[in-house]
Amino acid sequence: MSKQNIQIAPELAVSEWFNTAKPLTLEALRGKVVFLHSFQLLCPGCVAESLPQVRRIERLFTNSDLQVIGLHTVFEHHAAMTPVTLKAFIHEYRITSPVGVDRADGTSDIPVTMRRYGLRGTPSSVLIGRDGTILHQAFGVEDDMAVGARIAMALAQPVSDATDEAVAGGCEDGRCAVSPDAA
């Protein structure tokens, strides 16, 4: 991949966290691989396919330095998918990794992080490398085998290499040139 194609993952904008004592930021997770999955609790494909796959990811990579993060990106039926309902949903579906509520800023039905990544809908996933770059972004659910292979390849990249590449990618002082918010 040539340098001009490298895209630093935009920071998360989260109004409320579940399953974590303190808020997470991608910046603080630099050096780890991040699997970010976007869902809505009333999205049939999320419930039937992507969330079960997330559980399989958590189980398989349990002892690696992969960080799984859920993002509740509500872009429709806002009154129906409140944090109260989400909390019960997380309990019933036994979701154990951190889940953030994508921040609504009142300017759009689409929440902030979803806009930053240009996600087309739910379920979506973003694989972020140790250097903070987006390695893969997908709308819909992909085959387990491809997902496993992609995460393994991301984990196989040495931490030191990752840091070097991040600099090359143009990300400094927590601000990233290619981020939609940087404009």
Added chain:
Amino acid sequence: MSKQNIQIAPELAVSEWFNTAKPLTLEALRGKVVFLHSFQLLCPGCVAESLPQVRRIERLFTNSDLQVIGLHTVFEHHAAMTPVTLKAFIHEYRITSPVGVDRADGTSDIPVTMRRYGLRGTPSSVLIGRDGTILHQAFGVEDDMAVGARIAMALAQPVSDATDEAVAGGCEDGRCAVSPDAA
């Protein structure tokens, strides 16, 4: 089945209906076969298994006189599973047959109809014959083949036979001796 084992299906207690212009009662449906399925919108087994099966039932028996009825039997997370959320859920999951909200009467976390049938949890289903008797009641999801066979056998019973048996079962003037409410 000897007469003393025949149990008339207790009447539904519903506070709000979706997907029907007017409220349904089992009494008015006498002569038809009824497949009543109890679910909660945050119940993983309902979403993953029983609701997809209900859609297959609707499709297969579309031209028969089978009436499918959903019952939203909320017995936990009441604040999370409101009618507002249910309405969006019904939309997203493309549920087209009538759905009633099982009536909460403030005396128990368990709603009225769920208590009348003694349902153990969700998903549950009740198959009601043309004569209004309970032909089969199950907690959990059963094999498609068995469900298809059971509904077909219920439909194969002539309407006239059904009426005779109902009388034999001890149900008169809309009051049924074996109903929990009758006591």
Added chain:
Amino acid sequence: MSKQNIQIAPELAVSEWFNTAKPLTLEALRGKVVFLHSFQLLCPGCVAESLPQVRRIERLFTNSDLQVIGLHTVFEHHAAMTPVTLKAFIHEYRITSPVGVDRADGTSDIPVTMRRYGLRGTPSSVLIGRDGTILHQAFGVEDDMAVGARIAMALAQPVSDATDEAVAGGCEDGRCAVSPDAA
């Protein structure tokens, strides 16, 4: 179904039987419902889908008077699918109901029973009523729910009715006017 559409199931032509002490004939099974399934041991769809479904049928209707019969209809790779290989296949796949080898008569790659029924390939299935008529014939595997419903409806038909209808259908003295062999 009007009388002119009723088709009596042609008799089986079998060169070798497995899982039965004596040869089966449809004529001797009159009064029972028969589920005839046609397969080839090297047919991927048979192994992956139809044979597992046959096992589910056997399990569900174990105490009914349904007779399941397998028919090994070899129409290609004849040297590869010999009775020796079939015997091991039946053992490995735990097939417990009777299986007949569809008779090859040297006039065609397609064996005799397969020609009589006009089967398009494998897997195929034929549901035969108590009166010996073909109730349903299908190429490929159908949904479990539909298969369960169809068999249950066939079983729900009284034996005496069946006999009457068979006569109405034009079958006398073991010879059936609509059978391809009768011509």
Added chain:
Amino acid sequence: MSKQNIQIAPELAVSEWFNTAKPLTLEALRGKVVFLHSFQLLCPGCVAESLPQVRRIERLFTNSDLQVIGLHTVFEHHAAMTPVTLKAFIHEYRITSPVGVDRADGTSDIPVTMRRYGLRGTPSSVLIGRDGTILHQAFGVEDDMAVGARIAMALAQPVSDATDEAVAGGCEDGRCAVSPDAA
């Protein structure tokens, strides 16, 4: 993994090849990753699970230097699983990667390569690294995600590293100390 645990994959002993113009040897494949899958054409688990998984592996890693090899390890029903039947099986199941018939040497029902690897039955798989060492060996079918991750990690290992490790592993002049045949 400490050096004493490293095991060089024993060479294949094959009496007949399909889907390849010339015989394959692991020695000639050194530098590539090899996914060796052992099956029998009458093995239900192979047909239902492992062979479909092999096709997914071939598809996902199509442009990598992974070599998939099938091994027909007949250890029962020898008369039923001849090369003639195997050839038709390979055709019907659309197997496109090379398949070798594990050599029977008349001293055992278990063929030679199967004995060399100590395979417990079918389906089994062996993942062999670029350096010729066994990275993973399994009886039964494992999750797609784990299989994808494991192959990706093997492919991520540089070729030069692999060669060094192979020497460290104790393999010289084509003879490998830990191979069962070397004794």
